[in-house]
Amino acid sequence: MAATQSTAPAVSHAKRLVVKVGSSLVTNEGKGIDVQAVEQWASQIAQLHAGGKQMVLVSSGAIAEGMARLGWPRRPNAMHELQAAAAVGQMGLIQAYEAAFARHGIRTAQILLTHEDLADRRRYLNARSTLYTLLGLGVVPIVNENDTVVTDEIRLGDNDTLGALVTNLIEAEAMVILTDQTGLFSADPRRDPDATFIALGQAGDPALEAMAGGSGSSIGTGGMLTKVLAAKRAANSGGHTVIASGREPNVLLRLAAGESIGTELRAILPVRSARKRWLANHLRLRGRVTLDAGAVRALTQGHRSLLAIGVVAVEGEFDRGDVVACVDQHGVECGRGLINYSAADTRRIMRQPSQRIADILGSMSDPELMHRDNMVLLRTQTSATAATAEQ
Ligand SMILES: Nc1ncnc2c1ncn2[C@@H]1O[C@H](COP(=O)(O)OP(=O)(O)O)[C@@H](O)[C@H]1O
Numbered sequence: 001m002a003a004t005q006s007t008a009p010a011v012s013h014a015k016r017l018v019v020k021v022g023s024s025l026v027t028n029e030g031k032g033i034d035v036q037a038v039e040q041w042a043s044q045i046a047q048l049h050a051g052g053k054q055m056v057l058v059s060s061g062a063i064a065e066g067m068a069r070l071g072w073p074r075r076p077n078a079m080h081e082l083q084a085a086a087a088v089g090q091m092g093l094i095q096a097y098e099a100a101f102a103r104h105g106i107r108t109a110q111i112l113l114t115h116e117d118l119a120d121r122r123r124y125l126n127a128r129s130t131l132y133t134l135l136g137l138g139v140v141p142i143v144n145e146n147d148t149v150v151t152d153e154i155r156l157g158d159n160d161t162l163g164a165l166v167t168n169l170i171e172a173e174a175m176v177i178l179t180d181q182t183g184l185f186s187a188d189p190r191r192d193p194d195a196t197f198i199a200l201g202q203a204g205d206p207a208l209e210a211m212a213g214g215s216g217s218s219i220g221t222g223g224m225l226t227k228v229l230a231a232k233r234a235a236n237s238g239g240h241t242v243i244a245s246g247r248e249p250n251v252l253l254r255l256a257a258g259e260s261i262g263t264e265l266r267a268i269l270p271v272r273s274a275r276k277r278w279l280a281n282h283l284r285l286r287g288r289v290t291l292d293a294g295a296v297r298a299l300t301q302g303h304r305s306l307l308a309i310g311v312v313a314v315e316g317e318f319d320r321g322d323v324v325a326c327v328d329q330h331g332v333e334c335g336r337g338l339i340n341y342s343a344a345d346t347r348r349i350m351r352q353p354s355q356r357i358a359d360i361l362g363s364m365s366d367p368e369l370m371h372r373d374n375m376v377l378l379r380t381q382t383s384a385t386a387a388t389a390e391q
């Protein structure tokens, strides 16, 4: 156990809490659902729920459990086999949680989400209102990615990112990521016996990303890097993150009592509005426009709208209203937002002053290519590192 003196009580103060459990934990390193562990987490969540906290569980393990049920010793590479395994395993996962929570008189709900559900504004708002309704009814939602319908290009893949997106979606004050390590170390402790434990950090600190590696097991997906990036994403809505061992006895109850267990990554980033978070959370964009130095300055220092005159190149095929990235001449994203012109029209009006748009296109719908109200900045001129980890 790696405990330090008590730090800011991220979990104890949270009224709304997201708990994420990883595949290797849930399935006991792929041997099949660890029913005892599931019962222990359910019992702790039930106690926190009884104490007045609204609780959402994001659980991985569908693919690993499906593999165990189908008798597959190795994780397949083919997408259709992964999807089949997820469909089989999700049944077992949800049955185990339903049974465990029912012992405490708590109803559960299965929520399967895809990246597209969260990228489409209308579906995003629907998902949010369903989750709020369930929480209002005292139900514990159990969330996973809808692995059976997602393809390689659009899957989130790791549930750390999904946990952060759910944290943003419902504006939870804290997210606890339970995994098979006691927290974040200066290097992967499976590979480096001299790695030192990190008790406290700031979400979004690039130094943490340098320490975090990929998954050390054949069952987990994202490793520590996706957890550190998830903490940065959760911080966009003010959510603190704790990464702790799911095998630590009463880990959730002790965190809620203010004990410092695991690595706490505090949210100190400025909190973004829900709409700006939705824009920032787009993982796959429809295209990108390259800006000249003056336009980069206008956006990042002047917080101005983007005009066509500042655009020097256009990539991708997008329509009016799609989310498009704004990159500088080195390809570094400085912001993104809803574009007012299609890719074809943008190619025709780029490098041109707004007064010429009507002449070139026959009419002008908007003087700006991207209005600042429909844009989120991912870096300012003085913090160039902020954008890269947001991808
Ligand atoms: N700096 C680090 N500190 C701790 N663990 C790390 C680090 N870098 C990589 N890891 C690996 O990340 C693993 C946890 O991630 P993962 O296997 O994806 O688990 P989960 O299924 O819980 O998401 C650990 O078992 C460890 O081998």
Ligand SMILES: N[C@@H](CCC(=O)OP(=O)(O)O)C(=O)O
Residues within 6 Å of the ligand: 021, 022, 023, 024, 059, 060, 061, 062, 063, 064, 086, 144, 145, 147, 157, 158, 159, 160, 219, 220, 221, 222, 223
């Ligand atoms: N949605 C997948 C989870 C992907 C995954 O392995 O995530 P994680 O173990 O959290 O790194 C599943 O249920 O199998």
